[in-house]
Every structure is written in structure tokens, then in C-alpha cells.
Amino acid sequence: MQLNELSQRSGVTPASIKYYLREGLLPPGEAVHATRAEYSARHLERLELIQALRQVVGLNIGQIRGLVKMADDGVPRLDLLAAVQRVVLNLENSTPASGGEATEAADAVVRLRGWPDFPSDARNALTAHLELMASLRIPVSASVMETYSKAMDDVAGLDIAATTAPESTDRLILTAAVGMHMHSQLLLKLLALAQASHAIRRYHG
Amino acid sequence: MQLNELSQRSGVTPASIKYYLREGLLPPGEAVHATRAEYSARHLERLELIQALRQVVGLNIGQIRGLVKMADDGVPRLDLLAAVQRVVLNLENSTPASGGEATEAADAVVRLRGWPDFPSDARNALTAHLELMASLRIPVSASVMETYSKAMDDVAGLDIAATTAPESTDRLILTAAVGMHMHSQLLLKLLALAQASHAIRRYHG
DNA sequence: GCCTTAGGATAGGGCTACTATCCAAACGTG
DNA sequence: CACGTTTGGATAGTAGCCCTATCCTAAGGC
Structure with missing residues (x-):
């Protein structure tokens, strides 16, 4: 399969494919010679992964590069899932000062x-x-933490990420990231509806 | 108070203040004459609101403009809170096809x-x-919906948005938006920890 | 042999959120 | 009252992100 066919099968324009190649998201095709390269099903799968992470999950190129690099480096699956969690649930850029009330x-x-x-x-x-919440003077009582953590414990018990191990690492990342994102968003939508319902009950009768 | 003082008191550069004026986030100061305008405490408060919505909640200029316009138009508080929920919890761009299994x-x-x-x-x-989840072939069972909705009902019962009505509309928006954002993020962090804990228990004994 | 096409390099474009420059009209200070 | 400074308004430029378009050379098919 050459670039044009890869483009048509994946629905990604040749220009974007070239961009992903340059950015190291997509491994180079097997060079037949100077001006011809052959792409495989692996490239198609990778492109699907990139598309899903960009358009569904909303990750940026750097985050996607980080994940696919781990996949290509053969990092253990649990570490991979932890990395997916990091980027999907916004765990990045969080370094606690350690040792305060928050700890x-x-x-x-x-x-x-x-x-x-x-x-x-x-x-x-x-x-x-x-x-951060303390610094913004948003109090978080013990009972709030109790209720929240109980709720999240119940939810996590249902196992958000697909546990059936998919065939390839790329598909593992795709399933885990998309699943995690969609489930967390579902939770937020339900939260919104629950809040609205409580508000209506309070103010309209 | 003139532009420079407003800048120093708010910590926002004069260039950015001018930008916010142009974009209609900040109402113009009272023009003393052609080249002098007087700003009030209201402008300072508005700038704090803009800062918080940008840097803490992560809204974009258009979303902020929508909210402050409602505030300036004297929209009822419940509608305002609904609008805050829309932008903070990502309810925008959601138009269901209506009438399917999802409904x-x-x-x-x-x-x-x-x-x-x-x-x-x-x-x-x-x-x-x-x-969307159905179209991505992510099944959501009735029991998942039950657990999730129960959890969110409990959480919403604790009343995420501050219910004590603040002095000004700007402060109402600030409190509600920041509170909602921080609480939903707290929930997601707890979800991550709960997931990780369940995974550890499963795989490490 | 010639026209098309692949692949690589490089430049450009659109969007967002600023940031910097320019300018004319006051102010205020000596 | 002259003059340097500051203000507000307009306009242009910048940085980061994610592509997209153009150009070029070398190879392949007919």
C-alpha cells in the first residue's frame, strides 16, 4: 500500500499523513527506493488511533506522540494504561507541594x-x-470526600477501561483512551442533569 | 482609577485590558474626555472574573463574552447558572437526533x-x-447507568455550586464556575485514583 | 520517451489570545 | 506657557498549534 491508498483507506489527507510522519506519530513506511515507500495494515491502524485520539478524545500531537512512542517501545500494558489515564483524565501538570493538609x-x-x-x-x-482548591478557598469537607469517593469507587468497580485485552497495543490504547474519555464525560453529563434536577426541585416546588 | 492603576491592581497588563475592552468582555470606562477614561471597582471585579474563567476554568474568550453579556443584560440567576453549567461541563455542541434508544x-x-x-x-x-457512545460501539448497560446516576445524584445532593447568593452577578458567575469546575475535576481525580486502586488490587494480588 | 505520481522539504494559512507599536490629544510640572 | 509624559484608540505583529499547499526530483507505467 502506498501513500495515496493509505490516505483513501484511512480518510486522512496525504498532507496530514506526511505531517504525522514528520512528527513521528506514524512510523515511516518501508522504503522500496528513494521515492517509493510501502505502508502496511499497522500504519492504517495507527492512523485510526491518531484520528480517534485527536477527534474523539481531543489530545494534542505531543500527547499522542508520547503514547505511541511508549507503544513502539514495548512498554508494559499497565504502564501504558497509566499513561493513558494521565492524559485522558488531566493528571498532567500536577505536582503537590507534599506534606500539607491536602496530603x-x-x-x-x-x-x-x-x-x-x-x-x-x-x-x-x-x-x-x-x-489548589484550598488555595482558592473552596472548602472540601470530609463528608464531600466521603460521598465523592464512594461514588467513584462504585463507578470504578464497573471497570471503565475495557479489560478484555485487545489484539494490538494500538487497539489497547484506542479502546482504553476512548472508553475512559467517554465514560468520564458521561459521568459529567449525568452530574449536570442531577444538579439541574436538584435545582429545579428546590426552586420550582 | 485609570487604565494603568486598573492594570496594577488587577495584575493584568494594559495591553490585555485593552484587548478585553475591544472584545467586549470589559465595559468601557466612563470617558472623562477624548483621551481619559475612569474605571471603577466594577471593572476590577470583572477583570478578576475574566482571569479566573481563563486561567482556572479554562474558558475561551467567546464563552466568557457569552457569560458576561448575560450578566450585563440582567438575565435571571437560574438562567445564568444554567449557562455556566453549559460551558463548564461541556454541554455545548450537543444536539441529539432525538427519538432513538439514547432518548x-x-x-x-x-x-x-x-x-x-x-x-x-x-x-x-x-x-x-x-x-455518540452507541455510534462508537461503547456499550452502556442499564446497571452502569444506574450506578453512575446514583453516584451523581448523591454528589449533586451536596450542592456543588455555592448556594449562598454572592453580592454581585460577577461574583455569582465566578463562584459558580470555579466551584463547578473544581468539583468536577475533583471527581475525575478521585475516579482516576479509584480506577488505579482497582487495577492494582486486580493485578498485584 | 513522456506524462503522471510518490515522497521529501519547505513555506504558508487559519485560529486563538494576546503583545507591541504608533499616534494624537491632554495633563502636570517647572 | 512650553514640554515631556501618559492615556486611550487603532492597527499590526507574534507565538503556538495543526494542518495544507507548493515545489521539486526521481521513478514507474504505457
């Missing part, structure tokens, strides 16, 4: 729920977020 | 939770989102 609040919720007491990106992000 | 699923959850049976942005967004 204690995070510890408390881990104890309360009986979650394993491991350091993780998610835990750091939670601590950092609680610090 | 029924949304109806079912409203009945199940005993929420008032009103059409709303939130409900449309939920229906549209369920349609």
Missing part, C-alpha cells in the same frame, strides 16, 4: 476506601488538586 | 432517579452523548 485528606480517603496505599500519578494529582 | 435510556434514568421530567440542556447533552 492528609488524600491519605484519609485512601484509608477510608481501603484502597492500596501506593504513591501514584492519580494520588499526586488528587493531592495537588486539593491544594 | 429512551435518558428517559429511563430520569424516571429511575425520580428527577423532574423537564427538557434541558443537560438532558439533551446526556442523550447526545449516549448516541
